Amino acid sequence: MDYKKSVIYEIYPKSFCDTSGNGFGDLNGITSKLDYLQTLGVNMLWLCPFFVSPQVDNGYDVADYYAVDPRYGTMEDFDNLVREADRRGIGLMLDMVFNHTSDQHVWFRKALAGDPYYRDFYIFRKGGADHTPPTNWKSRFGGSAWEYLPERDEYYLHLYAVQQPDLNWENPAVRQELQKVIRFWMDKGVKGFRFDVINQVSKGAYRDDPDGDGTRLFTDGPRIHEFLKELNANSFGRDPAIVTVGEMAATRLESCYRYANPQEKELSMVFSFHHMRADFAGDQKWVLAPVDFPSFKQVVFTWQSRMAEHGAWNALFLNNHDQPRIVSRFGSEGVYWKQSAKMLGTLYQLLRGTPFLYQGEELGMTNGHFPTLSDYRDVESLNNYRILTRRGLSPDDALRILAKHSRDNARTPMQWDDTPKAGFTDGTPWIGVNPNCKTINARAELADEDSVFHYYQRLIALRKQYDVVSDGDFQPVTAEDDGVFAYARTLPGETLLVVCNFYGEDYTWQADRTLDGFRVLLGNYPAAAPTGQSIALRPYEALVLYRKGAQA
Ligand code: GLC
Numbered sequence: 001m002d003y004k005k006s007v008i009y010e011i012y013p014k015s016f017c018d019t020s021g022n023g024f025g026d027l028n029g030i031t032s033k034l035d036y037l038q039t040l041g042v043n044m045l046w047l048c049p050f051f052v053s054p055q056v057d058n059g060y061d062v063a064d065y066y067a068v069d070p071r072y073g074t075m076e077d078f079d080n081l082v083r084e085a086d087r088r089g090i091g092l093m094l095d096m097v098f099n100h101t102s103d104q105h106v107w108f109r110k111a112l113a114g115d116p117y118y119r120d121f122y123i124f125r126k127g128g129a130d131h132t133p134p135t136n137w138k139s140r141f142g143g144s145a146w147e148y149l150p151e152r153d154e155y156y157l158h159l160y161a162v163q164q165p166d167l168n169w170e171n172p173a174v175r176q177e178l179q180k181v182i183r184f185w186m187d188k189g190v191k192g193f194r195f196d197v198i199n200q201v202s203k204g205a206y207r208d209d210p211d212g213d214g215t216r217l218f219t220d221g222p223r224i225h226e227f228l229k230e231l232n233a234n235s236f237g238r239d240p241a242i243v244t245v246g247e248m249a250a251t252r253l254e255s256c257y258r259y260a261n262p263q264e265k266e267l268s269m270v271f272s273f274h275h276m277r278a279d280f281a282g283d284q285k286w287v288l289a290p291v292d293f294p295s296f297k298q299v300v301f302t303w304q305s306r307m308a309e310h311g312a313w314n315a316l317f318l319n320n321h322d323q324p325r326i327v328s329r330f331g332s333e334g335v336y337w338k339q340s341a342k343m344l345g346t347l348y349q350l351l352r353g354t355p356f357l358y359q360g361e362e363l364g365m366t367n368g369h370f371p372t373l374s375d376y377r378d379v380e381s382l383n384n385y386r387i388l389t390r391r392g393l394s395p396d397d398a399l400r401i402l403a404k405h406s407r408d409n410a411r412t413p414m415q416w417d418d419t420p421k422a423g424f425t426d427g428t429p430w431i432g433v434n435p436n437c438k439t440i441n442a443r444a445e446l447a448d449e450d451s452v453f454h455y456y457q458r459l460i461a462l463r464k465q466y467d468v469v470s471d472g473d474f475q476p477v478t479a480e481d482d483g484v485f486a487y488a489r490t491l492p493g494e495t496l497l498v499v500c501n502f503y504g505e506d507y508t509w510q511a512d513r514t515l516d517g518f519r520v521l522l523g524n525y526p527a528a529a530p531t532g533q534s535i536a537l538r539p540y541e542a543l544v545l546y547r548k549g550a551q552a
Contacts, residue, residue: 008243012359037088082188082190094190179230201224291329316354352473373402415437468494483502485502525541
């Protein structure tokens with residue numbers, strides 16, 4: 001699949017479409033919506049894990065990499081999904097969670113039972129004196145990254161939940177098992193793989209991090225490039241059509257030059273997250289802070305320019321199942337809801353890289369804004385609520401933070417129609433439906449030419465139609481102007497100019513060039529072709545301009 005022309009759609013199966021009535025979305029639900037996805041124009045679906053799992057982390061705790069969890073359906077349902085997607089020119093990308101397994105995985109059960117072969121599949125260490133864990137590393141979900149096993153008087157490492165023990169990649173038998181998993185799914189007709197937190201698998205030395213929580217020690221670790229090259233050579237690299245993306249938590253730009261450069265034979269592209277921290281207070285997620293637009297823009301521009309200089313390819317996104325909804329975060333839920341949703345889509349989809357959109361983004365779905373603790377399901381959110389209130393924050397203040405930053409904001413059921421359960425299920429949904437499905441839903445948007453859905457459809461078509469979108473160079477435009485997000489994509493004799501007003505107020509943009517000769521390819525307001533050197537932008541206005549001809 002030509003990943004430069006592709007647009008990939010992420011599905012969180014649990015919240016997409018339930019055909020069995022058990023309150024969880026399922027594989028047949030995805031199959032039933034393939035026509036909808038084809039109408040949207042996407043050509044690959046990234047499916048979050050649907051493998052057998054106790055669901056402590058919604059399937060990112062895998063107990064069997066080779067089997068479909070019964071709550072999502074059967075292997076026949078999966079084979080049928082592959083076939084039906086293929087008929088529509090849509091490929092499937094599966095989510096490979098290889099940094100850790102579930103504690104219910106047979107490898108971990110055997111390791112705990114003392115089997116020496118499987119013991120070396122995980123990371124067991126003795127603690128220090130007075131019951132101190134082997135290192136001061138913190139779990140991504142709060143608390144120590146080491147769990148004590150009293151019966152053995154030792155600890156095991158879990159960078160995520162206690163029920164997600166980390167695999168020991170230093171053991172070649174582990175790496176071979178994981179290669180086998182990929183080959184199994186390739187044989188089933190899978191066309192892509194997303195690798196979960198893959199840049200944390202090479203841990204380096206197990207020592208204290210005097211200035212931090214260990215992140216810098218186990219991120220982009222010493223053997224990571226070797227491990228990826230080996231995985232590539234022994235599995236997906238055997239078929240050049242396979243598309244891969246690595247989730248690179250807290251990564252370094254310099255590491256990504258290698259991860260995502262085709263000559264290195266590691267991955268097709270990478271997700272990085274620095275641009276998603278524009279509303280964090282420093283590095284801290286569980287504190288409320290306003291959006292720092294200049295820093296957001298600077299991070300995106302730096303990654304765009306530098307990755308291109310090093311021949312590396314970006315995965316582009318503003319939403320996923322771990323991020324609150326972008327329209328609630330950087331845009332507006334008020335009068336400019338629709339304009340801001342369209343503006344944010346324009347801003348990132350036309351950058352250099354492969355865009356990923358997340359279910360419901362094409363409808364402008366907003367945060368769940370759950371009012372009570374019992375509405376939450378996410379292990380990270382619940383752990384951090386406990387940590388915040390133990391530190392003395394009032395329950396109300398802690399809930400206010402969750403309402404903005406919890407991952408559950410993005411995990412509410414897909415809004416198919418305006419009925420109370422949004423057309424997601426006939427049963428009891430596993431997590432609450434956003435009541436705004438009354439107005440924000442697929443049925444209504446399909447019927448409205450001016451909807452966010454139809455705008456996304458046009459955006460997606462631009463990448464297929466214009467080589468300057470898929471292949472053009474990236475150039476920042478008026479980078480120092482903090483009112484707008486503007487950039488150009490160029491090929492010899494062609495320029496695409498994207499101008500986005502990031503704010504809910506009018507703003508007059510002074511361009512760095514004449515705009516004569518540009519025509520409007522797309523915009524979220526009715527707009528005439530510009531002339532001269534300035535444009536009066538309306539609140540959250542986005543304009544996509546195009547000119548053929550010599551001058552850039
Ligand atoms: C990734 C996944 C996230 C999961 C974590 C642990 O960040 O996207 O949902 O909780 O890895 O597997």
